[in-house]
Amino acid sequence: MTNSDIIDILEQTAKLLDLHDGDPFRIRAFSSAAFSLDKVPVSLTEQYVAELTKLPGVGKTIANAVREIGDTGHLAELDGLLAQTPPGVIDMFRIKGLGVKKIKTLWQELGIETLRDLRQASESGRVAAIKGFGEKMQKNILDNLAFLESQAGKIRMDKADRLATQLRDELSSLGRVEISGQVRQRATEVDTVELLVESDEPVAVQSFLNGHTGLTQHRADSSPFAWRGQADGSDVRVAILTYPANQFDQQLFIRSAPEAHLIEKGPTGKTLLQTALQISPHNPEEAIYAQTGLPFVVPEMRENPQAFAWARQHQTDDLISWDDLRGTVHNHSTWSDGQHTIQQMADYAREIGLSYFGIADHSPTASYANGLSAERIRQQQAEIDQINADYAAQGIAFRVLKGTESDILGDGSLDYSNEVLSSFDYVVASVHQTLSMTEEKATARLLRAIENPYTTILGHATGRLLLAREGYPIDHRAIIDACAAHNVVIELNASPYRLDMDWRWIEYAMSKGVWISINPDAHAMRGLLDMHYGVYAARKGGLTKDRTFNAMPLAGMLVWLEKRKKG
DNA sequence: GCCGTTTTCGGCCCGACTGTTTTCAGTCG
Numbered sequence: 001m002t003n004s005d006i007i008d009i010l011e012q013t014a015k016l017l018d019l020h021d022g023d024p025f026r027i028r029a030f031s032s033a034a035f036s037l038d039k040v041p042v043s044l045t046e047q048y049v050a051e052l053t054k055l056p057g058v059g060k061t062i063a064n065a066v067r068e069i070g071d072t073g074h075l076a077e078l079d080g081l082l083a084q085t086p087p088g089v090i091d092m093f094r095i096k097g098l099g100v101k102k103i104k105t106l107w108q109e110l111g112i113e114t115l116r117d118l119r120q121a122s123e124s125g126r127v128a129a130i131k132g133f134g135e136k137m138q139k140n141i142l143d144n145l146a147f148l149e150s151q152a153g154k155i156r157m158d159k160a161d162r163l164a165t166q167l168r169d170e171l172s173s174l175g176r177v178e179i180s181g182q183v184r185q186r187a188t189e190v191d192t193v194e195l196l197v198e199s200d201e202p203v204a205v206q207s208f209l210n211g212h213t214g215l216t217q218h219r220a221d222s223s224p225f226a227w228r229g230q231a232d233g234s235d236v237r238v239a240i241l242t243y244p245a246n247q248f249d250q251q252l253f254i255r256s257a258p259e260a261h262l263i264e265k266g267p268t269g270k271t272l273l274q275t276a277l278q279i280s281p282h283n284p285e286e287a288i289y290a291q292t293g294l295p296f297v298v299p300e301m302r303e304n305p306q307a308f309a310w311a312r313q314h315q316t317d318d319l320i321s322w323d324d325l326r327g328t329v330h331n332h333s334t335w336s337d338g339q340h341t342i343q344q345m346a347d348y349a350r351e352i353g354l355s356y357f358g359i360a361d362h363s364p365t366a367s368y369a370n371g372l373s374a375e376r377i378r379q380q381q382a383e384i385d386q387i388n389a390d391y392a393a394q395g396i397a398f399r400v401l402k403g404t405e406s407d408i409l410g411d412g413s414l415d416y417s418n419e420v421l422s423s424f425d426y427v428v429a430s431v432h433q434t435l436s437m438t439e440e441k442a443t444a445r446l447l448r449a450i451e452n453p454y455t456t457i458l459g460h461a462t463g464r465l466l467l468a469r470e471g472y473p474i475d476h477r478a479i480i481d482a483c484a485a486h487n488v489v490i491e492l493n494a495s496p497y498r499l500d501m502d503w504r505w506i507e508y509a510m511s512k513g514v515w516i517s518i519n520p521d522a523h524a525m526r527g528l529l530d531m532h533y534g535v536y537a538a539r540k541g542g543l544t545k546d547r548t549f550n551a552m553p554l555a556g557m558l559v560w561l562e563k564r565k566k567g
Numbered sequence: 568g569c570c571g572t573t574t575t576c577g578g579c580c581c582g583a584c585t586g587t588t589t590t591c592a593g594t595c596g
Contacts, residue, residue: 028569057568059568062569135586368595
C-alpha cells in the first residue's frame with residue numbers, strides 16, 4: 001500500500017458516500033483528508049494512529065481508516081459502499097465531465113447501470129433530455145466512451161514495467177527469463193506484458209504459473225509452450241513463452257519488434273526475420289542486423305517507422321540516455337503543491353548525480369495547487385539565493401535555478417506581470433484549465449504563449465493524460481515551427497501519466513533545431529526518477545544528446561539562460 | 568468528520584469555466 005493507494009481509497013470513499021447521500025460534511029472530511037495527505041512526505045503505512053492525527057485534516061476516524069487500509073489493504077466502509085453500487089456506475093467516474101451529481105441523476109432517473117446502458121441512452125437522445133444535461137454533454141459522454149473503449153485493456157508503461165519486473169524476478173528460479181514484447185520496446189501504453197523463459201520443461205513453467213496467485217490463465221489462448229492469461233485486478237494480458245536454449249535469443253529478438261520492423265529488407269533482399277530464423281543460436285541482436293545488412297536499432301526505437309532512416313544518420317551512442325542528463329528544470333516544492341522543500345528536492349537531485357535543479361512552482365491561476373503570488377515569488381527567490389549561497393560556501397558545484405510554471409490563460413497570455421516574469425531564470429508555460437478546445441483555438445492559444453518573449457519552455461503541449469484524457473488537438477507542425485522561430489524549448493513531460501509531447505514529433509522538432517527538455521514535473525523527491533520514462537520515450541523518437549536541453553552542463557545552461565533572457 | 572476555540576459546539580467551503588440556463592449547479596485541477 002503506497003500513499004497514493006491509500007489516498008485513492010479515501011477519495012473513492014468520499015465519492016461513494018456522496019453518491020449514496022451521505023452527510024455532506026463527512027464527505028468533505030474524507031475528501032479534504034485525501035487532498036492534504038497527498039502532500040505528506042512520509043509513508044502513511046509507517047505511522048501510528050497518534051502520529052496520523054497530527055496531520056492536517058486527519059482526526060481519529062480517518063487516522064483509523066488509514067491504519068485499516070495500511071494493515072488490510074481494504075476499508076470495510078468502502079467495501080460496503082461498493083457492494084451497494086453497480087460496477088458500471090463506478091466506471092462512469094472515468095468519464096470527464098461527469099461527477100457525483102450527474103452520475104446519480106443518470107443512475108436514478110434513467111436506471112443506467114453500465115457503460116453500455118449509458119451509450120445507448122446517449123445515442124437515443126435520452127441523456128440530453130434530462131434537466132441539467134444537454135446536447136453538448138451528451139456528445140461529450142459519447143466521445144469519452146469512445147476514447148475509453150479505444151484504451152480498454154491497456155496499462156501505462158510504469159505499471160507494465162513493475163508487473164513485468166516482478167514476474168521476471170519470480171520466474172527466475174526456473175531459468176533465464178527476459179522481458180520481451182511491448183515492455184522491452186518501452187511502449188507508452190501496454191496491452192500485453194510478455195516474458196520469455198529459457199527451459200526444456202514447459203510443463204514445469206506452466207504449473208508454476210498456475211500455482212501463482214494474482215494470475216489467471218485463459219486456457220483457450222494457451223498452448224503447452226505459451227501460457228496466456230491476465231493479471232488479476234487489471235485488464236492487461238500476460239503472456240509467458242517457454243523456449244529451449246537454442247531458440248531463446250532469436251525468439252527474444254523476434255518478440256521485441258513489431259512486424260513492420262521485422263520485414264525490413266537489407267541490400268541482399270533478406271529480411272531481419274529471415275536472418276533471425278537462420279542465424280546460429282546465441283548470436284547478439286547486433287549480429288542479426290549486421291548479417292541482414294541493416295544498421296542496428298535499439299529495442300525502444302523499433303516501433304518508430306523512421307527507425308532505419310534515423311540509424312543511417314546517427315550512431316546508437318548519439319541517443320540520449322539517463323547518464324547524459326545533467327539537470328532538471330520543471331519541478332515543484334512545498335511552496336505550491338509539492339511534498340518536499342526546495343532544499344530536499346535539490347539535495348536529492350545532487351544525490352542522483354545532477355548538477356542543477358530548477359524549481360517551477362505553480363502560478364496564481366492554479367489556486368487549487370497553491371500557486372505563488374508575486375510577493376511569495378520574492379520570498380521563494382530569496383530562499384533559493386540562500387540555498388545557492390550555502391552550496392557555494394561548502395564548495396559544492398550545484399545550483400538551484402529560479403523558474404516558474406506559469407499558466408497559459410484562455411487568451412494565450414501568462415498570468416504574471418512582465419516585471420515578475422523577468423525575475424525568473426526561465427519560464428515554463430503550460431495550459432492547466434479550459435482544456436476543451438478546437439484545434440484552431442488551442443493552437444492560437446499556444447502560439448501566443450510561444451511568442452511571449454518571457455516563455456522559455458512550452459510545458460506538456462497537449463494536456464493529455466495517457467489512457468484517461470485525450471488532450472486538446474493542436475497543429476503540431478505550427479507549434480514546433482513557432483518554437484523554432486522564437487527559440488522556445490519544448491518539454492517532453494516525463495511523468496508516465498503524460499509523456500507529452502508525444503515521441504512521434506521528436507524527429508520533426510529536431511529537424512527544426514528545437515531543444516527538447518526531459519522534464520519530470522516532480523512533486524516529490526522520487527518523482528525526479530520519472531525522467532527514466534522520459535528518456536525511454538525520447539529514445540523512441542530518436543532524441544539525441546545534443547538536442548536535449550537538460551543534457552547541457554551547468555556552466556553551459558547558465559550561459560544559455562542568460563543569453564536567452566537578453567533575447 | 569475535522570478544527571479551534573470567545574474550548575465539546577458551530578462552522579467548515581478554492582475559483583474558473585462549462586453547459587445549462589436566464590441566474591447558476593456541477594466539474595475540475
